[in-house]
Amino acid sequence: MPDSPRFEPAEYARAAAAAIGLPLRDQHLPGVALNLSLAARMAQIVEALPLTPADEAAPAFVAANAARDVTSANAARDPASANAARDVTVAKAAPK
Amino acid sequence: MNAAAIAAEVRAGRRQAADVAREAIAAARTDRFNAYTEITEARALAEAAAVDAAVAAGRDPGPLAGVPVAVKNLFDLEGVVTLAGSKINRDDPPAARDAFLVRRLTAAGAVMIGALNMDEYAYGFTTENEHHGPSRNPHDLSRMAGGSSGGSAAAVAGGLVPIALGSDTNGSIRVPSSLCGIWGLKPTYGRLSRQGGFLFAASFDHLGPFARSVADLALAYDAMQGEDAEDPAQHWVGPAPVSGLTGIAGLRIGIADDHFARNGHAEGFAAVAAVAKALGTDKRVTIPEAARGRAAAFLITMAEGGNLHLPNLRTRPDDFDVATRDRFLAGALLPAHWVQQAQRVRAAYRAAAMKVWEEVDVILAPATPYVAPAIGQNMVEVDGQTIPVRPNLGVYTQPISCIGWPVIAAPIADPAAIGAPQGLPIGVQLIAPPWREDALFRVAAHLETLGVCAAPTPKA
Known part of the structure; x- marks a missing residue:
């Protein structure tokens, strides 16, 4: 080089x-x-740190913040779906 | 008096929140540390009256009933201009509502006394603010309070309020906690909402509390946990209260070596050694690539800050603090490749560093490389080299916030006993894996019980 x-x-x-x-x-x-x-x-x-093409950048784009944003969007249409979506989010995100 | 004791007295009706508020306002008016930039007297008296009315009516006034609090002046306070340490923001309209964490604290009964000094736009570790003057260390008024949340740390260490809030992008809660000798919490990135905080480098910005006891730190942190759809960076995992946690049974505790065992003075390492001895550990662990993580954080911070302030850098650069202006200007000009590479290195560093948690549950590391430098001091000798004193204050904190791990800065109870120059305060970082603030609070409470860690009382 x-x-x-x-x-x-x-x-x-x-x-x-x-x-x-x-x-x-x-x-x-x-x-x-x-x-x-x-x-x-x-x-x-x-x-100086060798990277491979598989090394992605730290920030990862999120189309919707887990189910939270979807929940808000759905809540207006169907109040029952709001709780269901939130419970799924919390269960998935809970730390070990 | 600490927050828990004040709340207990007020809740029991033995003390009026209004009296507590008046005392805190009087203390703020005679502030020798240049901690306050705004005193919200009318608001404080109204909030205190509401707490007293709740107690009189037999209603629950909340766990922070009547506790005076103050916040770094980058938190929105309704009706107050959010300065973020700047002159430029004086042109902004007053905030329309409180920041999320402020709303949480006041809903729990806290009484807001005012806003606190900081480095301009949080870009510094010293709070030598050109527009408002330097905040002063309550243990020696000629020395730095640390930064960028220097007003917050000085207010708590100096006894003006038992609890204050700050922000931490690269060490801005942990550095002033160490230099002022108090407890500070930088939670996991994404744990607490940052809504209504004037951001600096969004991908690293955290908000958190300062206090003079572990119980008060826990009280504030527990009150602030809550889901907030308005912070896009919040990753809500549900409430995880820490009040009352203690005991280290089952926790594997290690001491960070490599990067964290150089770059500083003897007192930084002596502080870690004293805590390790008390916890009965001599296990050494390596957080790999920490120095590279610090370099990545340095570049990303510069670029994000420069980009955020570019409109004002274009039109009114001389209105910036001279200490931050040239860094923001340079940050706006960084080659995209440097920043993108730093973001990829950050992810690779995170992946490599996470492996350390297979060996231990909590890591000890110095919080600052030395005790508080004199206000205006430019250079310091470290490892035989003379280097700029200010950026090196974050040498141990920056690699950790880069990957969002939670940290409690724990003050050494008797700094003179570990050989700290002039007996000045110094702290230790207790570091846990993401979402394990519970482990930090257990270790912190244990250290406080042992008497090894506690906020030393300023002499003067």
């Missing part, structure tokens, strides 16, 4: 700030560059 180019935090900060419409003031640049350098060191630590 060829050597990766050197990370220049101040240069990067200006370019990235333009990309997200953030007017970066000159007096803030040294502090921002310092923090980006620190983040780059943290990123190196993170990068």
Whole structure:
């Protein structure tokens, strides 16, 4: 693998700030560059853990929060279904 | 006086909640710790009067009857602007209703005295707030209270209120608990509703209580448990009360090594050793990849915080506290790859770390790497290197909140006896698997009974 180019935090900060419409003031640049350098060191630590394609990100999207959201939606139509759905949720989620 | 004793007196009609409230308001007005940013006097007197009326009418005033409480100023209080430690939020309208946990406490009879100082937008471990001034450690007014819930910890340690609430994203309940010498609980991620709390980094944000005794910590925690459909991160598993739990029979307790056995000063490790000795354990366990988990939390926090505040960073960056501004600006600019990789590492770290629970049920680790630094101190020497003192305050807490495990910060009763500099407070993290707060409360109550852990009384 060829050597990766050197990370220049101040240069990067200006370019990235333009990309997200953030007017970066000159007096803030040294502090921002310092923090980006620190983040780059943290990123190196993170990068050093080998991952496989099966390693998913921690946040997992939930279409509905267990039966709770479904329960609220159903409750208006059928009050009896609300309790049933909630009981199922609690039984499933109870810790061992 | 502690919360349990106040509630017992008020419930029995031996003491008026209104008198207790007036005393707490007077204490808040003469606050030497710069803990309060708002005193809600009219509200407190009205709530106290309602408690007294309930007692007089023979109705149950609740388990926290007449107990004065205060909250970090990121909790919504009806009619009060939710500052979250900032100047910017002063432009916001007052909150329309109380945060969920505040509603739970007051429904249990608690009396709200006011709002407490914090690091701006919770991004710090020191509460050296530029807009409101630094909160001061009740054990030495020249030292930091810790943060970001520094006002909460100072108010409890200094005896202004028996119970306060704070938030913990990377250590913001546990760090000030340790530096101020009180009990703090960061429950399992998703246990307590965060509705009405001004968030910082949503995927790590937890809310929890501070107290000077285990019974009071349990009383507050039990009152706040409840299902809330308005917090998308809450994972409701039903109420699990902890009041009265004690005894460690059957619990396997280990001491965290590796990352948790370096990066700090002698008093942090001596505190853990004293607790381990009292609990009769010398078993060492490793939470694998903890340092990498900390790095992942660092990046995700920066990115989530930067994204949250980008509209104000674009238009009024100089209105931010100088201590947080450049970190938020940098956070808004992080490459997506760093953040996404951190989220994948976080999941891999969680999977690896969960295996430690096959060996033990509770883990001991330092809460902070040292006692409270002086306000304004920038650098500290650790393991032969001079490093910035502030971010390192979270070196032991950040890897744990990264994966949402519940923790009680337990104060050493006699810090001088374990060699803490100037006898200043220091705490220990009691760590359990997700949803096992019950194990934490058993160990905490046992340590309190043994006299090893207790909130030391400030000298001055």
